[in-house]
Amino acid sequence: MATRLCRNCRAPLEEDQEICPACHTHNPIPKPWYVPIVGGAIVALIVYLLVDFGDVARVLGIE
Numbered sequence: 001m002a003t004r005l006c007r008n009c010r011a012p013l014e015e016d017q018e019i020c021p022a023c024h025t026h027n028p029i030p031k032p033w034y035v036p037i038v039g040g041a042i043v044a045l046i047v048y049l050l051v052d053f054g055d056v057a058r059v060l061g062i063e
């Protein structure tokens, strides 16, 4: 079901179709509001898993 329209010629586009089939205008797919939040959470999780907090505490002189 086409739910978006080409911003140039108003031709119907599929949800995941970025290039208009009629005029070849690039129509960026709008990202949901939570994409940057989920992305940030994933990056934070990776950093958390990669960083050895024992070493960090030793460097800071906490231990």
Ligand SMILES: [Zn+2]
Binding pocket: 006, 007, 008, 009, 010, 011, 020, 021, 022, 023, 024, 025
């Ligand atoms: Zn178009």
